[in-house]
Amino acid sequence: MELLVAIIIGSLTAVGTYLMLRLRTFPVIVGLSLLAYAVNFFLFASGRLMLNSPPLLYVEGPHTDGLPQALTLTAIVIAFGMTAVAVIMALTAYLNGGSDKLDMQNEAPEVTPEERGQ
């Protein structure tokens, strides 16, 4: 089971990292989601892998560690919210700039008339 989990985490991380390096918003966001899956799985496994054992102390043992499961839930929620933010921002940037490329030229910041206090 350890081998299977390790292979899954490893391949998710590899694919996620590769997609992150694509420098276009869509593959990068998909890559980030895959990385988030990988990290959630990794976090889950950090409490050691055990089969058929409850995380509750009042049930007869052996017990599995419940804390990483709680941490994973937190991480899932945060990753989910962050992906939503990233999608919205990428969409706004695409609609504003007409390009989904991530790299930028060296330009001076824009100043709107409003920002000039006029």
Next chain:
Amino acid sequence: MMHFMVLPLIITAVMAPALLFFRGQLVIQRTLSLVTTAVLVVICAMLMVQAATGEISVYKMGNWDAPFGIVMVLDRLSALMITLTALLALGVLVYSIGTNWDDRGAHFHPLYQFQLFGLFGAMMTGDIFNLFVFFEVLLIASYGLMVHGGGRLRTQAGVQYIIYNLAGSTLFVFSLATIYAVFGTLNMADMAAKAATLPPEDAALVRTAGAMVLLVFAVKGALLPLHFWLPNTYTHAPAPVAALFAIMTKVGAYAILRVFTLIFGPSLALTGTLFSDLLMPAALITTVIGMIGVLAGGSLARVASFAAVGSMGTLFIAIAPFTEDATVAALYYLVHSTLAAGALFLVIDMVQARRGSCALDLRAPMVQSGLVAGLFFAAAIATTGLPPLSGFIGKLFVLDALRDHPLAVWVWGVVLVTSLVAVVGFAQAGSIVFWKAHAVKADTTPAAPATGVALAGIGGILALIVLMTVAAGPLTDYLADTAAQLYAPDGYIGAVLGGEG
């Protein structure tokens, strides 16, 4: 009084959503936000006085004992950081109100308070997973603030910033999982207590976990080669937000100081000097690249952004040896570079508002050219480390503290040469914007934007820089005590875990 130390967290956490109820009512939002931030300054200063006695206050969330519950810890370092944050935040807030920056997009004030909530939390928490959560809080708020006001370039830079930090957060969770797998705990004091008893066969995992955490904080602290997010973000962020972000990189520096003195301390045999050896070359290169960027910026905002990278490099040079003397220098430079960067970005915004752009090209002189040039001169002197302002004292401390370091020649060479390069870069940028402008004829004379309140914001931050120059003696006494407390982690561990340890 035991609840007093979490007041900065509670006030910001309550005010941020409360301000949302007053959307569209700018006067009420401004008043509430200003009053809140001013109260925060007072509370943080009181907490600093309390921490200056050497007492380490611990607040157990829900009264659950550590290491099972989450604790907030207030020692000298945390108190210094929250006070610095509150002071900078007040100056920046006054400036954004005075220049109407807060009116150029929705929800500036609620996001601002959320940002402070995340910053205070990250600086006070004693639990490393909670540190991650507070990092996320401050990042979410900063995503909103970063694109405040909109615009094509700003949104693009915002996407870069978000994606870079999402990757950083993912790495943080990876390192947390590794840490939990080795230590079996997430409470920093508990980890510190357990670190000494780990068997030697765990050395590889401990080193991996430590290096991963170091990478995460290096992303925050814009340490080369992980600094790529900073120049675009700071250049295109709204100026007051860029000024507030001056404290964000310092959160990375703070976290490194905290984790690598407490958990992976220099006395831990399993890791030895590994992290010091990793940090020092990176810090030297960061300083060099940052200051070269100052020469080649192309616009004042980018010049200032690279100056921020360079100053982080100098800061990490002082952090890297993990000795008490060097840490005193690092803390002084940390306070100084936060204030200097904050003031510099605000002055650049004044240039943009009057000149239409901060690009380094020839344009007619701006209105109030003398005033803005004077402010820029002061901020540039502080940033580059020329006498008489605190940058000079800060760099002097750094050089003095590292005299006996094995890489002392490199440190001295890099710090001194890059300071000269920065002076040249700022002199060149300033002379194009303020001096050569007089050769160009103006077509029209635009009206001067409102200045009074905005000047109070910048003036306040510059006054703090002068104050920390004049009061360098008392300040370094406090910082020396702070460093002593950091390198005697038993006090921290004892305070968190209680007598029974």
